[in-house]
Amino acid sequence: xxxxxxxxxxxxxxxxxSTEPPVIDLHGxxxxxxxxxxxxxxxxxxxxKAIGLLGPNGAGKTTxxxxxxxxxxxxxxxxxxxxxxxxxxxxxxxxxxxxxxERDSFIAxxxxxxxxxxxxxxxxxxxxxxxxxxxxxxxxxxLGEARYRRLETYSLGMKQLAKLAxxxxxxxxxxxxxEPTNGLDPxxxxxxxxxIREIRDSGHANIVLSSHLLLDVEECCDEILILRDGQIAVYxxxxxxxxxxxxxxxxxxxGDQDKFVKALEKLGCEYAVSGHRLKVVLQEGVEVRDxxxxxxxxxxxxxxxxxxxxSLEDIFLKAMENGDGRL
Amino acid sequence: MAVYEQTxxxxxxxxxxxxxxxxxxxxxxxxxIFSSKLFTxxxxxxxLPLLLEAILIYLHHNFTALTIxxxxxxxxxxxxxxxxxxWTYLEGFFAFFLALLLGPPLVARDLRxxxxxxxxxxxxxxxxxxxxxxxxxxxxxxxxxWIPQLLLFLFQSYLQGFAWFKANLWIASAIVMANIVWIxxxxxxxxxxxxxxxxxxxxxxxxxxxxxxxSAFAEIINLLFQTRWGxxxxxxxxxxxxxxxxxxxxxxxxxxIAIRDFDDNxxxxxxxxxxxxxxxxxxxxxxxxxxxxVLSWKVKxxxxxx
Numbered sequence: 001x002x003x004x005x006x007x008x009x010x011x012x013x014x015x016x017x018s019t020e021p022p023v024i025d026l027h028g029x030x031x032x033x034x035x036x037x038x039x040x041x042x043x044x045x046x047x048x049k050a051i052g053l054l055g056p057n058g059a060g061k062t063t064x065x066x067x068x069x070x071x072x073x074x075x076x077x078x079x080x081x082x083x084x085x086x087x088x089x090x091x092x093x094x095x096x097x098x099x100x101x102e103r104d105s106f107i108a109x110x111x112x113x114x115x116x117x118x119x120x121x122x123x124x125x126x127x128x129x130x131x132x133x134x135x136x137x138x139x140x141x142x143l144g145e146a147r148y149r150r151l152e153t154y155s156l157g158m159k160q161l162a163k164l165a166x167x168x169x170x171x172x173x174x175x176x177x178x179e180p181t182n183g184l185d186p187x188x189x190x191x192x193x194x195x196i197r198e199i200r201d202s203g204h205a206n207i208v209l210s211s212h213l214l215l216d217v218e219e220c221c222d223e224i225l226i227l228r229d230g231q232i233a234v235y236x237x238x239x240x241x242x243x244x245x246x247x248x249x250x251x252x253x254x255g256d257q258d259k260f261v262k263a264l265e266k267l268g269c270e271y272a273v274s275g276h277r278l279k280v281v282l283q284e285g286v287e288v289r290d291x292x293x294x295x296x297x298x299x300x301x302x303x304x305x306x307x308x309x310x311s312l313e314d315i316f317l318k319a320m321e322n323g324d325g326r327l
Numbered sequence: 328m329a330v331y332e333q334t335x336x337x338x339x340x341x342x343x344x345x346x347x348x349x350x351x352x353x354x355x356x357x358x359x360i361f362s363s364k365l366f367t368x369x370x371x372x373x374x375l376p377l378l379l380e381a382i383l384i385y386l387h388h389n390f391t392a393l394t395i396x397x398x399x400x401x402x403x404x405x406x407x408x409x410x411x412x413x414w415t416y417l418e419g420f421f422a423f424f425l426a427l428l429l430g431p432p433l434v435a436r437d438l439r440x441x442x443x444x445x446x447x448x449x450x451x452x453x454x455x456x457x458x459x460x461x462x463x464x465x466x467x468x469x470x471x472x473w474i475p476q477l478l479l480f481l482f483q484s485y486l487q488g489f490a491w492f493k494a495n496l497w498i499a500s501a502i503v504m505a506n507i508v509w510i511x512x513x514x515x516x517x518x519x520x521x522x523x524x525x526x527x528x529x530x531x532x533x534x535x536x537x538x539x540x541x542s543a544f545a546e547i548i549n550l551l552f553q554t555r556w557g558x559x560x561x562x563x564x565x566x567x568x569x570x571x572x573x574x575x576x577x578x579x580x581x582x583x584i585a586i587r588d589f590d591d592n593x594x595x596x597x598x599x600x601x602x603x604x605x606x607x608x609x610x611x612x613x614x615x616x617x618x619x620x621v622l623s624w625k626v627k628x629x630x631x632x633x
Binding site: 033066069070071072091092094095097098099101103104105106107108109110114118119121122123124125126129133139140166168170171172173198199202204205 | 334335337339342343345348351358439442446447448449452627628629
């Protein structure tokens with residue numbers, strides 16, 4: 001069943017027209033480790049305030065982030081961040097970004113203030129400004145009271161917050177967050193999500209959030225990029241998807257479903273069957289009453305009928321099924 | 328992003344120049360290094376031989392003091408290239424132990440805690456990282472080796488007069504060169520071992536072993552094959568040759584050496600041909616190149632599994 005295409009091999013043009021350079025512009029970016037090709041000819045320009053990076057394990061999410069950060073050299077193509085090429089303007093790009101790594105990363109034998117201050121200085125802040133902003137960043141993420149404690153003594157949630165503090169201490173324009181809610185308990189996760197949304201809503205920084213947790217991405221991001229096997233499976237604007245008037249109907253039927261489905265097809269509706277359940281996308285000009293009419297005509301009982309928006313989970317699962325950029 | 332405002336704001340102030348960023352690492356490192364009283368005490372002890380050196384130079388020019396001590400200038404060691412070479416050796420010894428204390432945890436600690444991505448995601452390159460870590464050692468070792476020795480050379484020149492300074496200016500260059508070669512070698516070796524071994528004690532043991540084991544091996548080769556070429560395997564012997572060469576004291580043995588018994592009778596004669604000085608330099612360059620290659624391989628944000 002073919003549903004409306006969202007991302008083909010062609011470059012992705014964001015729906016929000018802007019004269020600003022895209023946050024991330026991918027120009028056939030490929031990355032190989034030895035003979036293994038991890039990222040395959042990625043193309044597209046991403047302009048969202050918060051871009052969610054999704055995909056199963058090994059899809060290439062972290063490799064994409066690392067390549068954009070300059071940790072890996074592209075084997076083909078290139079990418080631009082705010083109009084700066086990752087191959088030629090690496091230092092310029094690095095001064096614009098903040099990075100919160102997935103793994104436990106800190107500098108031993110330092111308290112949080114010292115650690116965040118050092119990170120600020122390495123980003124180019126003068127020592128006094130770095131110290132001031134280190135305090136501010138730690139208060140901002142909620143580690144104000146624990147800022148003089150050594151990082152080794154921090155809990156997992158506190159370490160995640162300290163990593164976020166070091167990523168924002170220099171006030172970057174773009175923040176890469178790699179699995180920021182990993183291993184957090186529900187209250188800590190909520191706090192992290194709240195912080196990410198606050199940063200996004202401040203309008204001072206764009207965010208790229210890589211996560212396995214669809215809920216995190218759904219709560220924080222306005223655009224999503226789903227990778228599968230090193231290729232873009234889906235790129236879409238979640239807000240636009242939510243706002244679109246493509247209404248999904250969930251039906252539960254009893255009776256000769258095959259006849260009903262064929263009749264739906266004749267109406268031009270798209271559908272998906274799962275046992276007695278049907279998921280239908282109404283086409284222009286088709287009303288709900290037409291479905292009742294068809295059901296009556298084909299002697300099918302409609303036990304349940306509800307509207308359902310296409311959730312991120314649906315988008316993700318479809319991307320995993322199709323893998324061709326179609327929704 | 329003020330504490331009271333609790334909002335996210337970009338930083339729009341002035342930035343520090345790119346070239347100076349690597350110096351941030353030693354500055355922060357010294358904060359924690361000198362918090363150890365034991366280390367600070369050892370660092371102070373490292374200056375004691377220099378104090379003795381200064382006293383000796385002073386005595387050479389202070390006849391009153393010599394008279395009180397009932398000594399003459401002839402009783403003292405002459406202040407020449409041999410004098411400065413001796414103190415270079417002695418301070419080099421202290422520098423080695425300082426490097427042994429300082430060096431091993433520098434890179435290892437960052438590798439163990441996955442800190443490299445945090446450094447390298449900033450406008451801070453791998454070269455700057457290695458330079459920063461090496462300068463932790465280089466700056467501290469410079470403070471106990473060539474800088475004070477150069478000051479003592481100037482002190483001697485001041486007391487002796489301009490003619491002495493002019494005639495012995497080459498000794499100053501020998502002091503600087505010999506010490507820099509030594510501390511550079513120490514810095515590179517400690518960083519390389521630190522990048523390969525994550526445990527401080529093991530790394531210190533390996534550094535110590537690098538100087539002892541090849542030296543013993545070199546001596547065995549020299550004895551077995553009755554040669555001096557085995558010395559090329561010993562880092563200590565290499566440094567000795569290079570330092571002697573810089574101070575104009577390298578004496579290449581190329582002839583027979585008589586082995587005598589207690590009655591001074593010749594037991595046998597051995598033909599010994601010492602490797603030329605350039606071989607020692609070449610070996611040192613080779614060791615440094617290997618260290619740089621290892622550092623380039625290990626100092627990465629993430630290990631790539633191919």
